[in-house]
Amino acid sequence: MAKEVKQLDRVIIRFAGDSGDGMQLTGDRFTQQSAAFGNDLSTFPNFPAEIRAPQGTLPGVSSFQVHFADHDILTAGDSPDVLVAMNPAALKANLADMKKGSTIIVDRHDFTTRNLQKAGYDADPLEDDSLSDYTLNVLDLTGMTVEAVKEFGLSRKDAARAKNMFALGLLSWMYGRPTETTIAFLEKRFAKVPDIRDANVKAFKSGWNFGETTEVFAVQYEIKPARMTPGTYRNISGNLALAYGLVASGVQSDLPVFLGTYPITPASDILHELSKHKGFGVTTFQAEDEIAGVASAIGASFGGALGVTTTSGPGVALKSEAIGLAVMTELPLVVIDVQRGGPSTGLPTKTEQADLLQAMYGRNGEAPLPIVAPQSPGDCFDAAIEATRIAVTYRTPVMLLSDGYLANGSEPWRIPDVEDLPKIEANFATEPNHTNPDGTEAFWPYARDEETLARPWAVPGTAGLEHRIGGLEKGDGHGNISYDPRNHELMVRTRQAKVDRVADSLPPLVVDDPSGQAKVLVLGWGSTYGPIGAACRRVRKAGNDVAQVHLRHLNPFPNDLGEIIKGYEKVLVPEMNLGQLSLLLRAKYLVDVVGYNQVNGMPLKAAELADAINNLISSTDVSSANNTELAR
Amino acid sequence: MSVDLPMPTNFAGTKGVPAAEGKQTAKEFSSDQEVRWCPGCGDYAVLKAVQSFLPDLGLRRENIVFVSGIGCSSRFPYYLDTYGMHSIHGRAPAIATGLATAREDLSVWVVTGDGDALSIGGNHLIHAMRRNINLKILLFNNRIYGLTKGQYSPTSEAGKITKSTPMGSVDHPFNPVSLALGAEASFVARTIDSDRKHLTSVLAAAAAHRGTALVEIYQNCPIFNDGAFESLKDSDTKADAIIPLQQGEKITFGVDGSKCVIHSKTGGVEVANTSAVSEDQIVVFDAHNPDPTLAFAVSRLTDAGVLHQSPIGIFRDVPRPTYDDQARAQVADAAKDLGDPATKLAALVTGADTWTIV
Numbered sequence: 006m007a008k009e010v011k012q013l014d015r016v017i018i019r020f021a022g023d024s025g026d027g028m029q030l031t032g033d034r035f036t037q038q039s040a041a042f043g044n045d046l047s048t049f050p051n052f053p054a055e056i057r058a059p060q061g062t063l064p065g066v067s068s069f070q071v072h073f074a075d076h077d078i079l080t081a082g083d084s085p086d087v088l089v090a091m092n093p094a095a096l097k098a099n100l101a102d103m104k105k106g107s108t109i110i111v112d113r114h115d116f117t118t119r120n121l122q123k124a125g126y127d128a129d130p131l132e133d134d135s136l137s138d139y140t141l142n143v144l145d146l147t148g149m150t151v152e153a154v155k156e157f158g159l160s161r162k163d164a165a166r167a168k169n170m171f172a173l174g175l176l177s178w179m180y181g182r183p184t185e186t187t188i189a190f191l192e193k194r195f196a197k198v199p200d201i202r203d204a205n206v207k208a209f210k211s212g213w214n215f216g217e218t219t220e221v222f223a224v225q226y227e228i229k230p231a232r233m234t235p236g237t238y239r240n241i242s243g244n245l246a247l248a249y250g251l252v253a254s255g256v257q258s259d260l261p262v263f264l265g266t267y268p269i270t271p272a273s274d275i276l277h278e279l280s281k282h283k284g285f286g287v288t289t290f291q292a293e294d295e296i297a298g299v300a301s302a303i304g305a306s307f308g309g310a311l312g313v314t315t316t317s318g319p320g321v322a323l324k325s326e327a328i329g330l331a332v333m334t335e336l337p338l339v340v341i342d343v344q345r346g347g348p349s350t351g352l353p354t355k356t357e358q359a360d361l362l363q364a365m366y367g368r369n370g371e372a373p374l375p376i377v378a379p380q381s382p383g384d385c386f387d388a389a390i391e392a393t394r395i396a397v398t399y400r401t402p403v404m405l406l407s408d409g410y411l412a413n414g415s416e417p418w419r420i421p422d423v424e425d426l427p428k429i430e431a432n433f434a435t436e437p438n439h440t441n442p443d444g445t446e447a448f449w450p451y452a453r454d455e456e457t458l459a460r461p462w463a464v465p466g467t468a469g470l471e472h473r474i475g476g477l478e479k480g481d482g483h484g485n486i487s488y489d490p491r492n493h494e495l496m497v498r499t500r501q502a503k504v505d506r507v508a509d510s511l512p513p514l515v516v517d518d519p520s521g522q523a524k525v526l527v528l529g530w531g532s533t534y535g536p537i538g539a540a541c542r543r544v545r546k547a548g549n550d551v552a553q554v555h556l557r558h559l560n561p562f563p564n565d566l567g568e569i570i571k572g573y574e575k576v577l578v579p580e581m582n583l584g585q586l587s588l589l590l591r592a593k594y595l596v597d598v599v600g601y602n603q604v605n606g607m608p609l610k611a612a613e614l615a616d617a618i619n620n621l622i623s624s625t626d627v628s629s630a631n632n633t634e635l636a637r
Numbered sequence: 638m639s640v641d642l643p644m645p646t647n648f649a650g651t652k653g654v655p656a657a658e659g660k661q662t663a664k665e666f667s668s669d670q671e672v673r674w675c676p677g678c679g680d681y682a683v684l685k686a687v688q689s690f691l692p693d694l695g696l697r698r699e700n701i702v703f704v705s706g707i708g709c710s711s712r713f714p715y716y717l718d719t720y721g722m723h724s725i726h727g728r729a730p731a732i733a734t735g736l737a738t739a740r741e742d743l744s745v746w747v748v749t750g751d752g753d754a755l756s757i758g759g760n761h762l763i764h765a766m767r768r769n770i771n772l773k774i775l776l777f778n779n780r781i782y783g784l785t786k787g788q789y790s791p792t793s794e795a796g797k798i799t800k801s802t803p804m805g806s807v808d809h810p811f812n813p814v815s816l817a818l819g820a821e822a823s824f825v826a827r828t829i830d831s832d833r834k835h836l837t838s839v840l841a842a843a844a845a846h847r848g849t850a851l852v853e854i855y856q857n858c859p860i861f862n863d864g865a866f867e868s869l870k871d872s873d874t875k876a877d878a879i880i881p882l883q884q885g886e887k888i889t890f891g892v893d894g895s896k897c898v899i900h901s902k903t904g905g906v907e908v909a910n911t912s913a914v915s916e917d918q919i920v921v922f923d924a925h926n927p928d929p930t931l932a933f934a935v936s937r938l939t940d941a942g943v944l945h946q947s948p949i950g951i952f953r954d955v956p957r958p959t960y961d962d963q964a965r966a967q968v969a970d971a972a973k974d975l976g977d978p979a980t981k982l983a984a985l986v987t988g989a990d991t992w993t994i995v
Contacts, residue, residue, distance in 0.1 A: 043992055186990065230994075237993045249986050256978045261968075263739050282985065283971035285978065288738060288964055293764035297731035300724070300761070304704070304735030307722055308743065312735065330725050386986070420991065423983040465720035465736075465743050466655075468699045473668070473714050475723030476707075485670060486715065 008217075009224045010181075015074030016228055017082035018176060020169075021099050022091030024058050024067040027169040032069025034173055034190060038182040040240040040417055043230030044073040047535065049081035049608065050413045054270065054353040061115070061123040066098040073180075075229040079535035079542075081414060083610040087179075089172050091115065091146070093124035105138040110175075112168065114147035142221060146171050146212075153211035154204040163201065167208035174212020180226050184213065234419060241418040243382040243411030244271070247315075247341060248278035250389025252285050254339075255311055257390065258397055258429035261286040263305035265298040266315045270353040271412045272343040275315045295323035299340065303327060306336040307474075309433065309464035311393060315341040318360045319350065321367065321404075329368040331402040332500065334474045335451075335460045338402035339392045343412045346606045355606030356409035358531055359582040364404040365560055365589065371497045373504040375399070376559040378406045380534035383418035385411060388557065394429050395507055400459045406559070408581075410532045410608045434461035434470055439482070448472055451484035458503035508561040516569060518552035519545065524625045526573035527618060528598070530556040530586055532608065533579050539611035544618045551618055559586070567594050574625045577601055579614055645845035649956075650771065652847065653741040654696050661692035668718040679830035679856035680710055680777065686836045687775075688717065694744070694844055701744045704733040706753035709784050710777035710856070713748040727758025730765040733772050738961040744844070747774040752782050755791040755811050762851075766822035768960035769848040773840075776813055776853045777830075781862035794942040799861075814936040814952055817851040818929050824850035825932070826951040830857060831870055835949070842951055848959045855947075868945045880908075880938055882950030887919040888935070898935065905934040908946070924954045 018035065022028045029050055039046050049070040058065030072082035087108045090096040092115040103109065116131055130136055131143050150171040151164045170191070177184055188206055195202030216222050241249075255262035264287065266276050280289040288305075292298040295316055302312030314324065321328075321342050331338045344360045346352025364376050375395045379388035388405055396403040437446035438461060448470040451460050463470040472484060480487035481495055518526075529537045534555050544551045554569060556562070570576055570590070578587045579601040587600040601617050603609055666688045674680045691701065701719040705711035707726035714721030724732050729747045737745040747765075754762045754776050765772060781799070782788040788801040792813065796805040817825040824846040828839040836854065843850035855866045868878040876892050888898040894911055897919045901907040906920055924932065932952040939947045975981055 037990060041990060041992060043994070233994050235994050237987070237991050239988050239991045252985060253982055256982045261739065263735060265735055283968045284975050285981065285985075286968060286972055288968055290735065290738060290964070292731065292734075293760055296728060297734070297761055297764065300728040300731035301735030301738070303724075304722075304732035304737075305739040306735075307702075307732070308736045308739040310735075310739040326725055327728060334722070420987050423979050423986070465702045465740065466697075466700050468697070471699055471718050471720050473721035473723065475714070475721075476725050477723065 008222075011224050011226050013226050013228050014076060015072065015078060016087065016180060016226065017070060017072045017085045018087045018089070019068055019070040019085040019099060019102075020089045020172070021066055021068040021095035022169070023060055023094070024053055024055070024065050025060065026067070026091050027166070028067045028069050028091070031169045031173045032071055034187045035176060035182065036071050036240060036415060037186050037190070038177060038184070039071065039073040040238070041183050041186050044075065044228055045077045045231035045233060045417055046071060046073040046240070047078055047081045048072070048415045049410070052354055061092055061094055061120045063094050063098050063124060066095050068095070068099060073228060075231050077231060077233060079538040080608065080611055083612050087176070089176065091168070091172070093121050093126055093130075096130065097124045097126065103139060106140065108140045108142065109136065110142045110144065110172075112146035112172070113143045114145050144221070149211065149215065150208050154207050157200045157204045157207070159200060159204055164204060167204050170205045170208040171212035171215075174209040174214075175216045178213040178216030178225065179222060180228060184209070233417070236419040238417045238419055240415050241383050242413060242415040243379065243385040243407055244274040244343070244413070245278060246383055246385035246418065247389050247407060248275045248282075250386040251275070251279060251313055251339070251393075252282050252287060253386070253423075253426060254390050254393035254429065255285055255287060257426050258311060258393060258431055260309070260311040260397070260431055261288065262313060263302055263310040264289045264313045264315065265292050265301035265305065266290070267292050267295045267298045267320065269295070269317045269320050271345055271409045272315045272317050272320075272341065274412070275341065275343075295320040296327060299324040299327040299338075302338060303331050303334070303336060306331070306338055307334070307465070309431075309462070311337065311339070311397070313339045313341065315343070317343050317345045317353075318347045318363065321360060321363055325368050328374070328402050329370065329372045330476050332368065332372040332374060333476050333479070335400040335500075336402075337396040337400055337462070339389070339396050339405060340402055341389075341405045341407065344406060344408040352606045354409065356532065356608060357581050357604060357606060358406070358408055358533070359585065359604065360406060361530075361559060361582065361585040362588070364406055371501060373501050373560070374402045374404055375504055375507050375561065376404045376406060377557055378531040378559055379411060380531060380555055380557070382411050382414050382416050386418070386421070390426065390429075391557070394427060397429050397431055398459065398510070399457055399503055399507060400462055401504065406531060408532050431462065433467070434463035435467060437469060449482045449484060450474060451479050451482050453499070456506075458499060458506055505561050507558070508564045511558055511563045513565050514554055514563050514569060516552060516554055517541070520550045523550040523552035524574040525577060525618060525622050526552045526554060526570065526575070527577045527579065528554050528556070528570070528586075528590070529579050530559055533581065536609035536611045536614055537579055540614035540618055543611060543615035544622070547619065549619060549622050551622065559589075562593060570594055570596050570598075575599060575621050577618060577621055579609055581609065645842050648845045649847040650773075650843070650845050650850070651694065651696055651744055654700050654744045655742060656695055657697045661698065663688040663692060665698060666691045666718055668716055670715045672716050673712065674709060675860050677859035678709070679779065679858070680713070682830045682833065683775070683777065683836065683854055683856065684713065684716055686833050687840065690837050690840045691717075693841070696744050700742055701746070702736060703746045703748055704729045704736065705748040706750075706758055707784070708750040708753045710748055710750045711753060727753055727756070728761060729753070730758065730761040730772065730774065734765055734768070734770050737770050737772055738964050741961070741965055745772050747772055749774065749776055751776065751778045751780060751790045751792040751813070755813060755816070763816070763820040766817055766820040766849045766851060769821075769823050769957050770961050771847055771849070771959045773843045773850045774852065776851060777856045778813060778853050779856045779858040779862055780865050781858050783858050783861055787861040796942070810941055812936060812939050812941065813851070813853045814939065815933060818933045818936060818953060822851050822953065823848040823955050823957040824951070825953040826850070827853040827855070827947070827949050829855045829866065829869055829949060839951065842954065846954055847962075848957055866944060869947060869949070878944075878946050880935075880946065880948040882922050882924070882935065882948055882952060884922065884924055884951070886922060888922050889919065898938065905937060906931070908938065924951045927955055929953055
């Protein structure tokens with residue numbers, strides 16, 4: 006039966022179910038299929054902190070959103086075109102995000118009285134008119150799955166577990182996804198349990214066949230491959246890209262990587278990944294706590310390795326004193342903070358950007374350190390290399406601020422040519438660098454490079470350069486303990502000046518102001534790049550002018566940032582916090598920037614942000630406009 | 638009395654660390670920094686002993702690193718002309734763990750105190766011993782906080798009157814040797830600051846051991862806890878106070894061996910009069926026994942209160958694979974067919990599922 010095929014330029018699908026229903030796997034497979042097909046895409050996994058939250062409840066709902074298109078896209082999308090809901094709780098938890106007219110596919114099997122109650126439904130929404138605004142498809146996905154796989158003799162429970170593959174098969178048919186990668190995946194994943202493997206493959210194919218034969222779905226959709234910059238692509242998540250970036254940092258600096266870390270959501274995957282790549286000289290040390298993680302990395306750096314520690318906000322809080330030691334001892338150290346909702350334990354699996362001020366100021370004393378932030382999952386690779394460049398060149402701890410959205414989200418990534426990656430020079434000290442008054446040669450561990458103000462990095466095993474470093478204030482040059490007031494003032498200012506000098510090594514900022522007529526600049530950092538870019542496109546499509554600048558470096562700010570900001574009437578700063586970058590910008594440039602702040606554990610929505618930008622643009626025409634934070 | 642321990646002949650602990658060419662002197666190991674402990678501090682004696690011992694260790698000076706935490710004793714690295722790091726409170730074992738794992742060719746020593754190691758840094762200490770990192774940890778135990786001017790420490794006796802406990806401490810103290818044995822340490826010893834010969838022999842045995850060596854050094858603080866170990870030092874009392882542990886020997890002490898250690902009915906050990914027991918009842922000490930039960934029982938003979946009796950010597954010295962050796966072996970094994978790193982990196986970042994846009 007030949008069905009009608011409709012062309013679409015982009016689609017957003019959200020798979021939602023219980024946290025044990027395999028929704029993350031389903032979404033991930035759909036993503037890989039779309040990547041293999043050549044669409045541009047962006048994903049947003051959203052799941053509870055509990056491994057198995059109470060079954061059938063709203064807190065137990067896990068979802069995976071995938072946005073795929075025939076053109077380049079910047080976000081996982083605000084509102085799904087299709088929701089696949091595997092139980093009442095999944096329907097209830099996600100319905101508020103659905104637009105009128107969008108499609109909802111429901112597995113009616115779990116819509117029992119008890120499950121409806123658990124989700125807080127008084128009446129069955131499939132039986133009343135409450136979903137009449139949507140294109141509703143009520144199917145017995147579980148029942149059809151059990152029927153399809155009965156030949157394998159599985160228990161009913163095991164058979165029903167393949168329902169996610171049935172749903173994936175159905176959606177794969179609807180959007181013309183290639184199936185080979187998923188079949189190959191299932192065959193490998195369940196190679197040791199043939200009946201489970203065969204059941205999953207059968208369920209997947211049955212879902213596809215159901216779409217093709219049933220009259221429920223009259224239309225198949227086609228989303229052509231995207232026209233993207235030529236090159237070879239793969240799909241990559243932020244944490245994977247960070248891990249690869251750290252491996253690359255070791256290769257490019259010719260330093261052994263030493264990761265000292267303690268498991269924490271959402272950063273643990275970096276440890277898991279790096280532990281697979283010892284062949285690159287990477288050592289991974291799962292320490293007894295966060296403090297030991299960073300301390301061991303500092304010890305390894307003292308020994309001439311590239312010390313790295315990975316964590317999330319609560320872990321940074323624990324590591325603060327040791328990071329101060331790295332500031333004082335001026336040793337290279339890369340600290341990766343995959344931010345999550347805070348304070349305290351907060352929202353472990355949700356995203357937030359509220360650690361910027363902690364990174365900036367969260368240590369005792371004047372303890373400046375450079376801060377870099379990636380802007381997309383793939384960009385985590387480059388950000389890791391940049392953090393390493395600064396850490397090694399300037400002999401300083403560097404904070405890299407990723408977040409939960411980047412860590413777990415994925416996108417097509419144009420695979421870099423390894424030949425094009427920057428080389429990073431460790432330039433270990435090998436000889437004395439000072440002549441004593443009596444003419445003898447000496448090694449001064451706190452002598453400085455004129456250009457970078459970096460101190461020499463002399464590693465144990467280097468004869469003649471024996472020296473002692475530590476947390477007590479160091480005398481300028483010779484590095485012995487010094488309590489001299491003038492020396493302390495000099496050293497405090499020198500450490501600050503060294504970090505400030507990093508700005509001299511940065512390229513000019515990229516200002517995206519296509520018309521050159523914009524009065525409003527949108528200035529962001531980190532993972533908000535996608536939503537901000539998408540919002541700016543909407544604004545321009547509507548005929549307004551807006552400029553966009555995105556910061557890779559949060560400390561020091563690039564040298565040209567002040568001039569750029571002064572060139573616009575209004576500067577809007579969207580952040581997933583209460584205005585931390587705004588605070589820094591106001592303090593540094595005395596500019597009345599306007600904050601757009603959201604702290605709900607979710608990425609910004611492009612449509613809402615576009616409205617805020619449009620409002621600000623309108624207000625620039627009104628002289629009385631003096632709002633510092635737009636109402637949302 | 639003093640205990641003679643044989644100098645070790647098999648220095649597995651320093652395997653991989655380059656040997657010095659020619660003879661070194663204590664002076665070469667002394668830095669140009671003025672030593673700033675209080676007059677009469679036990680730390681001086683330990684520093685002298687270490688400066689004299691290191692040349693005998695025969696390693697290249699630049700391949701020796703001392704890492705310390707915070708406290709009086711943690712100033713130690715500044716006075717040695719080796720590589721060193723005076724780090725932050727309690728974290729020296731963690732820093733040293735990273736250093737020792739990253740560098741097989743270094744002899745890494747940790748200098749710490751009872752507050753640094755057992756209070757703020759307790760977690761790192763037990764995990765270093767559990768992992769058996771190739772570190773030599775010198776725990777200077779003066780049973781008091783000195784640098785912060787006289788508060789009780791985790792090894793102070795219950796009831797101790799200090800600045801922070803004017804009515805007497807109600808904390809029960811740690812026995813560092815018992816703690817180390819419980820934390821799976823493969824080498825545990827106790828020595829005394831004033832007994833240079835014994836201290837040196839324990840340092841040698843610790844250096845020879847591959848893995849974490851925990852050496853508790855009873856160290857007098859003349860300002861805030863003077864005389865804490867006097868019973869072990871006074872010529873009138875020390876024969877009865879020091880229970881010497883000698884490998885393969887019966888444990889006897891006191892004037893003319895009048896006292897001994899026997900198994901008790903409760904499953905531990907106890908002190909008895911030698912004349913009141915038969916020869917074969919006396920416990921023969923074996924630090925090499927894989928079972929730490931006897932070592933632990935003997936460690937309990939240490940007074941928890943004011944010290945009148947304490948076993949001194951090597952409690953435990955058993956071989957066990959070290960974390961750092963095994964971690965390096967995994968890296969070396971994985972790296973042996975790496976080939977060109979750039980080529981391998983290109984393959985890694987490319988992965989299995991790609992598509993090409995032309």
